[in-house]
Amino acid sequence: MTDQPLKPCPFCGSVPEIESSLTRIDFGRRLRIECIECGSAGPAVRVNMARRNNDARAIDEWNKRA
Numbered sequence: 001m002t003d004q005p006l007k008p009c010p011f012c013g014s015v016p017e018i019e020s021s022l023t024r025i026d027f028g029r030r031l032r033i034e035c036i037e038c039g040s041a042g043p044a045v046r047v048n049m050a051r052r053n054n055d056a057r058a059i060d061e062w063n064k065r066a
């Protein structure tokens, strides 16, 4: 897990919890942050098993958009 903070959702303003918002899609091959409040999702990143910062990359993508 990462301690990188999530920015508030650009649509509803709530701050998603990383633990409950980190969502695997495409049979676990991709990862993204989803807002529990309004259901909006950040851009998905491809999970790379050789790298350990997949969570941080998904969070980065969310924060870039927020």
Ligand SMILES: [Zn+2]
Binding pocket: 009, 010, 011, 012, 013, 014, 035, 036, 037, 038, 039, 040
């Ligand atoms: Zn939201």
